[in-house]
Amino acid sequence: MNKESQKLSVLEKVGYSLGDLAANLVFQTLVTYLAYFYTDIYGLENNHASAIILTVGLVAGFAFNPIIGAIADRTNSKWGKFRPWILWTAVPLGVIALLAFSTPNFSYKGKVIYAVVTYTLLLLLYAANNLPYSALSGVITGDMSERNSMSAYRFVAVMFAQFFVQVFMLPIIETVGGGDKAIGIEKVMTWLAVIGTIMLLITFFTTKERVIPKPEQKSSLAEDLKDLIKNRPWLIMLTLTTLIFITLAMKGGSYVYYFENYVDKDALANFLSPVLSSDLGQTLFGDNPVSAGFGLFNAGGIIFMIVGIGLSKKLADKYGKRDVFGIFLFISTLFILLFYFFPSESVKFMFVSQIFHGFFYGITIPILWAMIADVADFSEWKTNRRATAIIFSAMMVGLKIGLSIGSALVASILNSYGYDAGLETQSATAINGTKMLVSIYPAIPFLIGAGLLFFYEINKKMETQIETELKARRF
Template sequence: MPLSIRPWGFLTDKLNTRWGRYRPWLLWFAIPFGFAVYLMFITPDMAYMAKLAWAYGTYILMTLVYTAITIPYISMIGVITSDPVERLSANGYRFVMTKIAAFLVTIVVPMLAVWLGQGNKALGYQFSMGLMGAMGALLFIFCFLTTRERSEPEITSLSVGKQFKYLLRNDQWIILGVVILLLMCGYVIRGSVAAYYAKYYLNGGDSLISPFLTTGVVASILAMIATTWITKFWDKIKMFRYTQIITFILSALMYFSVGRENLVLAFAFYFLINFFCDMQMPVFWSSIAEAVDYGEKKTGLRVSGLAFGGILFFQKFGMGIAGGILGFLLSHFGYQADVEQSARSLTGIALMMTLIPALFHLAVGLLMKKYLINNEYYRDIQLALAQKQA
């Protein structure tokens, strides 16, 4: 995916239509997105190598289509409103719905697969994901029909290489890029071992996995709602910074205080960690548009699509790094699936659930001290840009 991000970000900065710069992409790629989701879950009756080629091909297609529709989608926050409070609120609603959708899909899709497959699991998932793809396509079209781009930034004529050079001069955007990389490292490592923690460390077996993970999802949803309210009274960047430091402290406390029999304490800590950790989400994704405006003020050139695409690159890169770290740590601690875990393996699972991701969140909390664009500073940026355009 990272290699596909740069051209799409560049193209969105070059396009302008009667529907705006970003909205048309939602219409053009909604149906291809739905088909790409469906094709990924088809298993053709072919030889093994042909099936492998099909799997790689459909995955690459899905990656390209997903990138083509996602970059304009997240970039729209910068043009549907210029009010930082409204941007944060919109992102809050966005992530509440994202968490609810992910939770419902996790529950509904396996049930649909059993019902539709009638004993054929592969066919059941094919039909189920076909329905999910169709719903996704319809929702993208709904988003296209019900939104408007209210600001029209100047379209740049510079090449992608020159835009990239200007983007690298935007120190606040670079900070956001490193922040999302670090956040994804923490998220992926903790999220990937949460099920192992419930099953093995807490000795709850498979039956404990679902309620444990559900606790985290509920905490995340409540965090999105709380952020929109708290930032009305508290500087959003300070909130971002301190919630990540609180996440570090809670994670350390969880490691040292939760034993294998402390189910209630484990659930409580997992809830609190997810709550404070995820409070940054609406702030982070609304901050990208503000960093774009900061870059325009600093360099004289607006680079929007490439900026949002670049953040996605950092995000995917962070996920890749986390995946590598996770694989190394699981091997290092001697984890083996579906067997009784050794004391060393259980210690490793506890560390990957708490202290190891905590270090990434601490780094984010410290790094965000360098991030300058709070609401007051952003109003100064808007005033300077308005005077420039007058």
């Protein structure tokens, strides 16, 4: 294997990125709508929704991901270790994603059981698909510059998925459901399941595994786990990933409540009047200022996230992933905190703050997963054994724990502030709770995460050293 073989074509980078676009049609729906779906569409009580999201998520995080990671690292096929998992799970993941957001007419107890079963299966299949997919990024190429480039492609695709889910999905749900959100979300999820399955198959057929462990490498699961515990960068990245996804799930799942209960509807309608008064605007967003405002608010943040992603590789190549990630994570957090100070009618400032937050946070997005791939290299560099999937599985544990805690906190905090989905107008206390959920609460994990990076030792100098020495061993 020569150095040139580590270079990736544009086709392969795009093909790989489509896998994350597909997975994020599911993931972004979970982040943005799961709590809202359970409480306001499916009719579960706040505390039951919170318990389901937290309990199932933690079980899935601690049980499914390490098992899938260990099995994937020991998978041997003509397609490689990780690619076959993408093929095997493409169709089942689409089917269960549809079922998880369906609303069968069961008794209340039956609804709770159905939610538990479908959410459990969804997280199991998501782990079996997305964990090997993520680990694949660590073996497609050993070239760190190519890895940074591939991560940028990947997370532009993620932003497209996020853009659709957070900008257009709510208006589409209302339109295709004829005002019935339960019918609307089932129709939308049907199409997302079909499209996502096709994209995953494209990923399988367009990618290749190039970083192959030496044939003589043998390690037990116990040895792999022992290596992890001794790997301080891995411990930091596990904690950082958990904190990041607590914030993403908390603020992402809170915006719909924020727009429906806190933002002044008259001020929002006036701000959006140039859009809603046009035929194109009504076609894209409908005539409901709340759903249109929610969509356009997310659109501004996502568009500028994509701009930030475009700058990420150049900054990471020049200054190193750790420093760039920490600085821009901190700056992005400041624009989350600003939401605490906005009066309900300050719609313009809300949109501007979301745009700046999106831009600065966008710079960090590709870097997170590229750093995790670097941790796999760090482990191989230290131990002379490569266990890519088990390292990524630990990060997926962090993702699932963060998603579960963050999403559960949305329902739990709203419940503690007295939110009642059956009320037309919420109490002042409940409305304040929705404000806190998009400002103070989600800022805390981001700030802790930025502080953790002071203890992360893989800086630019070490990145270069690891890459050079591993290339010498492999070639």
